Amino acid sequence: MMIEFIKDILPEGETLLKSHYEAKKVLWDLGLGYESIHACKNDCILFWKEHEKDDMCPKCKESRYKRVNVKGKKIPHKVLRYFPLKPRLQRLFINRKTASEMRWHKEKRTTDPEEKVLRHPIDFEAWQEFDKKHGWFADEPRNVRLGLASDGFKPFGNMSTTYSMKTVILIPYNLLPWKCMKEPFFMMCLFIPGLKSPGNDIDVYLRPLIDELKDLWEDGVETYDASKKENFQLHATLLWTINDFPAYGNLSRWSTKDKMLEPKHLSDDDILTQMEAIKHVEFEKRPNTKKRKVNVNELNWRKKSIFFELSYCRTLKLRCNLDVIHIEKNICENVIGTIMNIEGKIKDTPKARMDLQNMGIRNELWLVPNGDKYMVPPACYTLSTDEKKSLCQWLRDVNFPDGFASNIA
Template structure:
């Protein structure tokens, strides 16, 4: 009944055109006070200062003086010197890094020299610009703008970024993936492979010795210690222990039975929630896209599973461990390239490393463990040594499986999934929609690590396989076996 009068009133006396915000309905607006209250603008921390604080400690804009003041205000505990020692920097490099971080790009600029170089390097990586082109851009900026403080070449710019602790190690490798040249020193430099005898150096470069194949390895210890340098990340690294399990569903690896069994077996490791649990993932890709189809490079990533589920699988949380060079896939010889990582993981498991926790402001001995590997089926065969190219390819069924070969398509088929159903399930008796037989088997037996080691008793060691493969002029014809090798990951068990 009241709808019609309201509509008439709106037609006779409509809202004014400048009436945009309908928050008043005829009431008298109170008079505003004559004095103007000045609101303080919220403080916004410079992201570059946050980055420098995470690497060196909270020094602010005062350089070394600010560090000493921070030590005094923290009850005399030399936190800054401890972080400075962990970052492996001396005082001169630290002063130079702070100067680059505080020096303006030019007079009146809001951007510092270091901040501009980091953004420029980010563009170089995303747009795949060559170093020569970046040097030309830097020279153009130096010639165009007077008083701008930039390095004369992109090589010098990268030297500034290397002070952030993002360097890697170059390890020469055999061209046939036989070995890594790890034992080199100034007095003893090995020029040929001890297995195949091929030269270590590239024949294309005659004036200067250049390795034919180079492994880029990123040390793991400083990158794990870096996770605890930032106070926010250090708190997230303990999420798996502090966050309550609400509904009992599998939402994170910590909810799995494997995680719980690991805690029950290794109680000393589980008592310290700051110990790192890692997963390893690898796969090959073609770095040249459609321009070439003969290259295959294999990056190896580590995933810290201490982080919450919305962070641990984010690409920003991945730790690049190494880049295995091409042109061909390493195959079963991937263990040769994983040797530096396995040595470091073994050291982290047995001895650990002293790490500063910025959230609690104390030092603890951090240990690490490799929990799982993530890969596709061909990658599984390379990492584990289990032959995935024949009928017994399923690692869960192991030898308890009946292979099925499709003759017309020349493929192996895996149709034994009915054995996982309940005993009274109707699919077990269905002959028509499956392979024409009744499924009476139960699920396969779950094998332990001891059972797997017993199966690998007759498998040749890696050194024996490499020596036999190069003992004659051609590669010997090998018998097709289910276990091709004993994976290097089993070295962590001894």
């Protein structure tokens, strides 16, 4: 109705599309569409490839569909949106300027051998060792090196505290350092639905992307380079992932919870040997499912990462990175949420107090029995109402240099 109203007030000759459906058709014709892939409600499988025609999950036996609408159309429980990677990489070379900049790291980058400064991912040892091990890939500067980032978000903001979605984004590192990390070149590949994050079951949803990355490494895709006015075979590789701490655990499969071990450097063969000890790992979130017992030989691994299906993964020097700025932001939010006693953000919970008692420390913070209930003693950081108002006033008024911090207010 709003579009029809706007069309009526626009001058003659306007070309505004009539509906959201027409806008989607234009995007599809430009190669900006996506694939809708149904998923099991318990995150067991994708109804894709060999399971494309199944109406029921072969693992948990749950129906693929939750209901039939008034038009007789079956509505699936979950729909994964997958944005194919190949056409997006090809589009980087359609523009002459961007196509030329995709070779910047090899042809125009200037370095001082004695100055050890990290200005671009190519300065990392991980990039340089990869080039030594895969010379055929490094010989073609247009071959694309990618980083993968994944994080969840609430599409409805604070209006819904339970519904969360997850995105998987790829970043092409061939570009200049002031361009490769800019939003116009970010490529969202997966849009994962769900009331909660898929957690360790994210491997199920990564399957289409991993299959395409395999193909891009082994066979590549024919691409037109507008800057050189020629076709070439484009290949791509995934160098590493960048995540906050929980997502790091889900993607690397090294548990960031429970009992932690003393960290030590492991060779590629050591890691693969440890992962081979992991047996009978199933992807599912059925209620009342017993937690799988962890074998002592598995150390802190929870399963073998799907990224090891990429033949070059074992040769990578640095597979997973921690996003320090993201982690600092989360810690800041948790500290403020705790001292402000914000519901859903506070970390000073009764369970945390019970943990202190179990460890035999900080006895002034232990829960105090009061009849059939327990009292939570105030901590040294507990703020009064006036102190909370003062903190909020400071957060509203504080100013930082441009680019130094986000809008903390």
